[in-house]
Amino acid sequence: MKIKKRHFALICYLILLFLPIYWMLNMSLRTNADIMSTFALFPSHPTLENYMKIFSDSSWYSGYINSIIYVTMNTVISLLTALPAAYAFSRFEFIGDKHIFFWLLTNRMAPPAVFLLPFFQLYSTFNLIDTHIAVALSHCLFNVPLAVWILEGFMSGVPREIDETAFIDGYSFPRFFIRVFIPLIRAGIGVTAFFCFMFSWVELLLARTLTTTVAKPIAATMTRTVSATGLDWGLLAAAGILTIVPGALVIWFVRNHLAKGFALGRV
Amino acid sequence: MMNKWRNNRAWFLVLPVFVIVAFSAIIPLMTVVNYSVQDIFGPGQRFFVGIEWFKEVLLDQRLHDALFKQLAFSGLVLLIEMPLGIIIALMMPKKGWTSSACLVILALPLLIPWNVIGTIWIIFTRPDIGLFGAFINSTGIAFDHTASGVDAWITLMLMEVWHWTPLVALLAYAGLRAIPEAYYQAAKIDGASAWAIFRFIQLPKMRGVLTIALLLRFMDSFLIYAEPFVLTGGGPGNATTFLSIYLVKIAVGQFDLGPAAAFSLIYFLIILLFCWLFYQALQAVGTGDKS
Numbered sequence: 372m373k374i375k376k377r378h379f380a381l382i383c384y385l386i387l388l389f390l391p392i393y394w395m396l397n398m399s400l401r402t403n404a405d406i407m408s409t410f411a412l413f414p415s416h417p418t419l420e421n422y423m424k425i426f427s428d429s430s431w432y433s434g435y436i437n438s439i440i441y442v443t444m445n446t447v448i449s450l451l452t453a454l455p456a457a458y459a460f461s462r463f464e465f466i467g468d469k470h471i472f473f474w475l476l477t478n479r480m481a482p483p484a485v486f487l488l489p490f491f492q493l494y495s496t497f498n499l500i501d502t503h504i505a506v507a508l509s510h511c512l513f514n515v516p517l518a519v520w521i522l523e524g525f526m527s528g529v530p531r532e533i534d535e536t537a538f539i540d541g542y543s544f545p546r547f548f549i550r551v552f553i554p555l556i557r558a559g560i561g562v563t564a565f566f567c568f569m570f571s572w573v574e575l576l577l578a579r580t581l582t583t584t585v586a587k588p589i590a591a592t593m594t595r596t597v598s599a600t601g602l603d604w605g606l607l608a609a610a611g612i613l614t615i616v617p618g619a620l621v622i623w624f625v626r627n628h629l630a631k632g633f634a635l636g637r638v
Numbered sequence: 639m640m641n642k643w644r645n646n647r648a649w650f651l652v653l654p655v656f657v658i659v660a661f662s663a664i665i666p667l668m669t670v671v672n673y674s675v676q677d678i679f680g681p682g683q684r685f686f687v688g689i690e691w692f693k694e695v696l697l698d699q700r701l702h703d704a705l706f707k708q709l710a711f712s713g714l715v716l717l718i719e720m721p722l723g724i725i726i727a728l729m730m731p732k733k734g735w736t737s738s739a740c741l742v743i744l745a746l747p748l749l750i751p752w753n754v755i756g757t758i759w760i761i762f763t764r765p766d767i768g769l770f771g772a773f774i775n776s777t778g779i780a781f782d783h784t785a786s787g788v789d790a791w792i793t794l795m796l797m798e799v800w801h802w803t804p805l806v807a808l809l810a811y812a813g814l815r816a817i818p819e820a821y822y823q824a825a826k827i828d829g830a831s832a833w834a835i836f837r838f839i840q841l842p843k844m845r846g847v848l849t850i851a852l853l854l855r856f857m858d859s860f861l862i863y864a865e866p867f868v869l870t871g872g873g874p875g876n877a878t879t880f881l882s883i884y885l886v887k888i889a890v891g892q893f894d895l896g897p898a899a900a901f902s903l904i905y906f907l908i909i910l911l912f913c914w915l916f917y918q919a920l921q922a923v924g925t926g927d928k929s
Contacts, residue, residue, distance in 0.1 A: 381729040385743050391762045391800065392746060394769045398761060406767055452658055455651040463648035471652065473917070478663045479857050480909040482902045484886045488895070489669035490662075512662040515655055517854075524846060528816075562812075565745075573751045575864055590751035604761060611754045618749025619742070626738045 392615070399609035406604045421609035431610070434589030437503065438572065439617060441586065444507035446567040449514040450560065457522035458548070462531065472523075475516035487580045494581055505581045506588070510571045517570065518563050525559030526552075561625050568621055589614055673899035691900035701901065703876065704884040705908075711791075711880060712859045715798050719855060722799070723806025724844070727814055728836075730807075741811075744804040756868025759797045783870060787877030790870045794878055797865060802855060809851040813844035849920045853913055860909055881905055 398406055400417040409415075425431040459465070460472055490509060491500070499505040533555070537547045553560070579591040593610050674691055678684045695701060726744075731737045750758070763783055765771040774781040783793040817839065825835050863882040866872065872879040872887075879887075885905065889898035 377729050381726065381740070384726060384729075385740065388743060388747065388800065388804070390769065391758050392750075394762050395758050398767075410767060410772055412769075448658070452654040456655040459648040459651035462642060463645045463651075464642040465644070465646045465648045468648075471656070473914075475655070475659060476853065476913070477910055478659055479854075480861075480906055480913065481663075481667070482861055482882055482885060482905045484863070484882055484889050484898075484902065486666050486670060486902070488889075489666035492669065493665055508658070509662055511658050515659055519655060520850065569745075569748055572749060575751055575753050590753055593751075593754065593757070604767070607757060608761060611750070611757055614751050614754050615746060615749055619746065622742050622745045622749070626742055 395608045395611050397608075398604055399612045401605055403603050403605045421605045422613075424606060425609055425613060431589075431592060434587055434592035435613065435617070437582070437586050438578075438588040438590070441503040441506040441510070441578070441588070442568055442571045444503060445510045445514060445571040446564050448507060448511055449518045449567045450564060452511075453515055453518035453522055453563070454553070454560075455548075457519045457526055458552070460519065460523045461526035462534065472519075475519055478516050479513045483576045487576060490577065491580055500581060501583045501585045503586045506578045506586060507571075509577045509581060510574060513574075514567045514570055518567055521563045521566060522556070522559060525556045525562075529555050565621065565625055569618065572618055670899045670902060673895045674903055676896055678895050687896065691896045692904070695897055695900045695904060700876075700879075700884065701881075704879055704881045707879070708860060708881045711794070711798075711862075712856060714795060715802075715859045716852070716855060718795070718799050719803045719806050720848070720852065723803050723851065724810045724848075726803065726807040727810035728840075730811055732815070741808070744807055746804075747801050748804055748808075750801075752864035753868050755797065755801055756865045759793065759865075759869050763793055785874055787874055790874060790878050794866055794869065797869065798859065798862070801865070802858070806851045806855065809847040810844055813847035814840060817843045845920065849917065852916055852920070856912060856916065857909060860912075 397412075397414055399421055400414040400419070401411075402418060402420060405411075405414075405416070460468060494500050494505045494509070499508075529552070533551070534547070537551050542551065573590075575588070575590045578588040582588065582591070589610070593607065593614075675686060675688055676684045677687045677690075730740050747755075760768075762768045763771045763781075765775050765782060771781065781789050783790040821839050821843075822835070825839060830838075861882055862880060863886070866878050866880060867883060867886075870878045872883040882905075885898060885901055888894050888901060
């Protein structure tokens with residue numbers, strides 16, 4: 372009985388969690404005229420018109436492609452740089468280690484509004500404005516520290532005897548790291564990649580400032596549409612639903628890793 | 639932590655991270671410091687004003703208002719999200735497809751771009767076409783976040799709790815899964831109550847992930863911008879003009895780079911101070927509980 376009550380509460384929470392998303396899905400399947408004229412819990416005449424519009428207009432769908440490109444680049448860069456650093460923090464004591472560790476986290480604390488202009492100037496100097504790599508690099512500011520922080524936790528959960536044994540067996544450091552160590556924390560890498568993907572995907576201010584047309588992210592395309600064409604609620608809802616899809620796909624594919632990775636987390 | 643290997647060559651492993659973060663952090667930070675001590679009229683026309691802007695900003699009444707609102711907002715949000723997230727993590731199934739399904743549904747709100755979150759909630763809370771707005775109004779309570787400051791606050795709080803509680807829940811769940819089964823068996827033999835298990839086994843073991851959750855949630859709620867900007871635009875009146883919205887008004891609206899830069903440096907220091915205090919406090923709690 373007690374267990375049932377617990378599950379009931381959890382299911383209620385998950386339904387409440389899903390309601391706003393359901394409402395957007397509902398609206399995305401209706402025309403704007405329909406939305407404004409009637410209030411309906413279920414779309415009475417579901418239509419895919421809004422989605423067709425997005426998939427047939429390149430100014431819309433290129434936004435999704437751009438976002439996916441820079442998010443992927445950012446995730447790869449963050450993981451590649453954070454892996455060795457996290458290893459250093461979890462295994463070695465060196466001058467300034469604790470300070471650097473905390474300093475890394477402080478980079479998430481800068482209010483972006485004012486830092487946008489210096490960012491723009493910096494990336495202009497390197498001729499990187501409106502490229503995917505510029506956005507990917509700028510997102511490293513908050514993703515790399517987070518990746519180091521999370522990976523360090525997973526790595527500290529791996530006993531150091533494993534490293535020692537491998538070195539006695541004659542493994543060189545790079546070979547040990549790639550062949551032995553990385554497979555051990557694979558699930559942790561999955562979790563970290565998920566977090567990097569997530570934070571880069573949802574960030575808007577930096578992505579919008581550093582791009583104009585070629586690398587414009589989808590979230591920026593959406594804000595422009597809101598102001599330009601009045602409010603086409605149906606179209607807006609459809610675009611919003613489509614912003615959830617890539618993330619939902621990622622999480623569906625890594626769900627087992629995620630559960631396993633979370634289970635390995637050091638606390 | 640047991641004794642680690644002492645080796646300063648470990649710096650070479652940290653170097654890539656240091657370089658990439660410094661590139662994106664230190665140069666812009668220096669530029670902002672540079673703005674904050676100058677009065678800028680245009681390219682080539684700038685005067686050194688020393689700490690004038692800092693004085694002006696620190697005495698600005700509207701900034702005090704915004705800071706107070708921001709502290710209240712972050713405090714309330716943390717007080718709701720942290721316990722709620724832990725409770726949800728405790729309720730989640732431990733294994734099987736149901737736990738995967740829970741993880742996927744929980745992660746959904748986290749994967750939505752921040753301005754889209756605002757858009758969703760505009761749609762959701764509209765009294766005429768939104769589910770939530772229509773529901774509340776049908777119960778007879780007049781609810782309109784564009785007209786009433788209290789309603790705007792409630793809407794923003796609901797949105798923030800909806801959006802971010804899953805992050806706390808996911809992290810707390812990770813912490814719970816890492817507790818070996820043997821601990822629970824030992825507790826069972828001792829006849830420990832559910833509360834005792836939570837207080838003496840689960841909570842101390844979750845300290846690490848809860849530290850990350852608390853710091854992340856504090857920083858992000860203190861820096862919240864896109865969602866209230868889209869949803870309420872800081873209004874009605876100034877009811878939801880939090881620090882970052884006020885900052886953007888100065889920096890972009892009035893293009894006062896000097897005061898805006900001084901403002902953001904102070905803003906940054908406030909967050910830094912709080913995070914450092916949280917961090918130290920949680921580290922201390924952890925060592926006390928280790929017995």
